[in-house]
Amino acid sequence: xxxxxxxxxxxxxxxxxxxxxxxxxxxxxxxxxxxxxxxxxxxxxxxxxxxxxxxxxxxxxxxxxxxxxxxxxxxxxxxxxxxxxxxxxxxxxxxxxxxxxxxxxxxxxxxxxxxxxxxxxxxxxxxxxxxxxxxxxxxxxxxxxxxxxxxxxxxxxxxxxxxxxxxxxxxxxxxxxxxxxxxxxxxxxxxxxxxxxxxxxxxxxxxxxxxxxxxxxxxxxxxxxxxxxxxxxxxxxxxxxxxxxxxxxxxxxxxxxxxxxxxxxxxxxxxxxxxxxxxxxxxxxxxxxxxxxxxxxxxxxxxxxxxxxxxxxxxxxxxxxxxxxxxxxxxxxxxxxxxxxxxxxxxxxxxxxxxxxxxxxxxxxxxxxxxxxxxxxxxxxxxxxxxxxxxxxxxxxxxxxxxxxxxxxxxxxxxxxxxxxxxxxxxxxxxxxxxxxxxxxxxxxxxxxxxxxxxxxxxxxxxxxxxxxxxxxxxxxxxxxxxxxxxxxxxxxxxxxxxxxxxxxxxxxxxxxxxxxxxxxxxxxxxxxxxxxxxxxxxxxxxxxxxxxxxxxxxxxxxxxxxxxxxxxxxxxxxxxxxxxxxxxxxxxxxxxxxxxxxxxxxxxxxxxxxxxxxxxxxxxxxxxxxxxxxxxxxxxxxxxxxxxxxxxxxxxxxxxxxxxxxxxxxxxxxxxxxxxxxxxxxxxxxxxxxxxxxxxxxxxxxxxxxxxxxxxxxxxxxxxxxxxxxxxxxxxxxxxxxxxxxxxxxxxxx
Numbered sequence: 001x002x003x004x005x006x007x008x009x010x011x012x013x014x015x016x017x018x019x020x021x022x023x024x025x026x027x028x029x030x031x032x033x034x035x036x037x038x039x040x041x042x043x044x045x046x047x048x049x050x051x052x053x054x055x056x057x058x059x060x061x062x063x064x065x066x067x068x069x070x071x072x073x074x075x076x077x078x079x080x081x082x083x084x085x086x087x088x089x090x091x092x093x094x095x096x097x098x099x100x101x102x103x104x105x106x107x108x109x110x111x112x113x114x115x116x117x118x119x120x121x122x123x124x125x126x127x128x129x130x131x132x133x134x135x136x137x138x139x140x141x142x143x144x145x146x147x148x149x150x151x152x153x154x155x156x157x158x159x160x161x162x163x164x165x166x167x168x169x170x171x172x173x174x175x176x177x178x179x180x181x182x183x184x185x186x187x188x189x190x191x192x193x194x195x196x197x198x199x200x201x202x203x204x205x206x207x208x209x210x211x212x213x214x215x216x217x218x219x220x221x222x223x224x225x226x227x228x229x230x231x232x233x234x235x236x237x238x239x240x241x242x243x244x245x246x247x248x249x250x251x252x253x254x255x256x257x258x259x260x261x262x263x264x265x266x267x268x269x270x271x272x273x274x275x276x277x278x279x280x281x282x283x284x285x286x287x288x289x290x291x292x293x294x295x296x297x298x299x300x301x302x303x304x305x306x307x308x309x310x311x312x313x314x315x316x317x318x319x320x321x322x323x324x325x326x327x328x329x330x331x332x333x334x335x336x337x338x339x340x341x342x343x344x345x346x347x348x349x350x351x352x353x354x355x356x357x358x359x360x361x362x363x364x365x366x367x368x369x370x371x372x373x374x375x376x377x378x379x380x381x382x383x384x385x386x387x388x389x390x391x392x393x394x395x396x397x398x399x400x401x402x403x404x405x406x407x408x409x410x411x412x413x414x415x416x417x418x419x420x421x422x423x424x425x426x427x428x429x430x431x432x433x434x435x436x437x438x439x440x441x442x443x444x445x446x447x448x449x450x451x452x453x454x455x456x457x458x459x460x461x462x463x464x465x466x467x468x469x470x471x472x473x474x475x476x477x478x479x480x481x482x483x484x485x486x487x488x489x490x491x492x493x494x495x496x497x498x499x500x501x502x503x504x505x506x507x508x509x510x511x512x513x514x515x516x517x518x519x520x521x522x523x524x525x526x527x528x529x530x531x532x533x534x535x536x537x538x539x540x541x542x543x544x545x546x547x548x549x550x551x552x553x554x555x556x557x558x559x560x561x562x563x564x565x566x567x568x569x570x571x572x573x574x575x576x577x578x579x580x581x582x583x584x585x586x587x588x589x590x591x592x593x594x595x596x597x598x599x600x601x602x603x604x605x606x607x608x609x610x611x612x613x614x615x616x617x618x619x620x621x622x623x624x625x626x627x628x629x630x631x632x633x634x635x636x637x638x639x640x641x642x643x644x645x646x647x648x649x650x651x652x653x654x655x656x657x658x659x660x661x662x663x664x665x666x667x668x669x670x671x672x673x674x675x676x677x678x679x680x681x682x683x684x685x686x687x688x689x690x691x692x693x694x695x696x697x698x699x700x701x702x703x704x705x706x707x708x709x710x711x712x713x714x715x716x717x718x719x720x721x722x723x724x725x726x727x728x729x730x731x732x733x734x735x736x737x738x739x740x741x742x743x744x745x746x747x748x749x750x751x
Contacts, residue, residue, distance in 0.1 A: 082480025090527030113569035136191035144201035222424025225294035249304035462530035471666030509649035531565035535578035626740030
């Protein structure tokens, strides 16, 4: 940008002129905007913030590695929760994509059963590209053909160190040619070439194609393009503008040969192309306007020769001769000639008549292979006797054998090609297929981004807290408890999976015990979508799961998330948080979902639906506190409680008092700068330091990490202080639990 500005401002001599230029120049404005954005970014990103992010990422990686070695099996595809149960892990990332199914495009959430038809007129217009994924291949063009064409185009232009002179000697050295093409294809990974397959096939195609292209000359242009150009020139060469084209074409060609500039040729081709389009509009021959560009290029090439002489393929000549023999044999040749003569002055009608006869001829097996030359033969039949043309005997068709790739055009490892057809299909691919595919891909991504934003997918991916520690209590008790319940709800991996899936996991505890953190961690490790429904946002007024009946926007949003979870169906953990803030009638909606029927009535896009979760990897978890916000004891509906495994995370389980007390220390490790390093090391060191803080025997030689005497003393004294805090918090929470279990009729203290 600065170099460009330097060149563009060199002409100014007055300061006022220079200032005016800088004030209005779009490039300068862009540079100023970039500078301001960079300055703002630099100011917003502090060094300590970057360090904190790096530390969090490092700690997460260490914990993930520890989980992988202790919990995961079979290369990460199976996880064990507790001593008895193993679950398959969903490794597919949640994302939105578009899938064509039948005659419809569908929005699909990967890893789930979410499939919703999409109505979009622009995408519907691009239906031919729905199944296309690669720019290098279509139904009409094999990937190795495209690769061979790209190599040839680069060599023709003398780019990337390639040239025709370098290619030709390699035609006799197949291995060297294949190696060159392999190196050419390597950086073009987006085009999907398979090493050893498409480079091999492209080398075989190129070895046969290049010599034939030289001998074919201008017959390398497609038959339809040549047919249109010849007919147009025959009818329009006497016009004032067309009469000047040969001289202009020769002059432009000389400029190209002398100075390497082809702008004159391209300008003339554009003018001829417009004239061809106008001709087709006036004389509807049934040819596509897309062929006018190639026809214009061919016509300019013919006109630029010192002696104008149009060349026709031997296949068009064979068709005409074949038609004449058939008609003479049936004594219809004179009638055919008279019919053409009566249509003199009506080129489109003559074209249709001759074309129909030739199409009929090609319906015979003898001439079926020449169907692609009907247009050229039709033009040849209509040209004046004085038209400057001749028929060539060059064989344009060839067969490439021993191919390794797969495509509809390849039969028994062989590909039948024709020089003119190859380049016509290649041109059509570049000029029509690629822009259409790129338009489809851009529009597709635009639609996906818009729908992804509308669904708010990022909110549903489980993100465990960076401070989460899988402590001894979680590992030895809670994961086993959760595993027992999920085995009933989702089934386990292996042959022992239950078929009668049912149940509900309900976690009740005082505030801040980490119910949500624990379940989000489990969902993350299982690869489940964590659909968290916020109880306080629903409130006591919500009694239906229909978003239309929600009293406000916040509760409506939560109900939409709930119904989206039902719509997803598979690989989902539906987590309803703080249920003590919701109405019992709302919770009763889940009764049938949690029994053997595994059904629930939902509402999606304004329509009621019955969701059947039998056999699906779907689980329901509810969490709450013993008291409502008013201080009253929270009562779970009986019919729901009967179907639930209810656990109080705040209760000290029998025989696990030591692990329960230790969990306070383990959970607090990452929050203390002295103890934080222990969280990323062997947890056995933590237990040894805790034993030392409790006054038990200790040997520094047993530690897995080397600590100085000062570090050991500092860690021990910090742990002793934490234990004092733990004991006080523990007594407070025990009183909370006692109060929670106290019947109001016997209560002698505030709830």
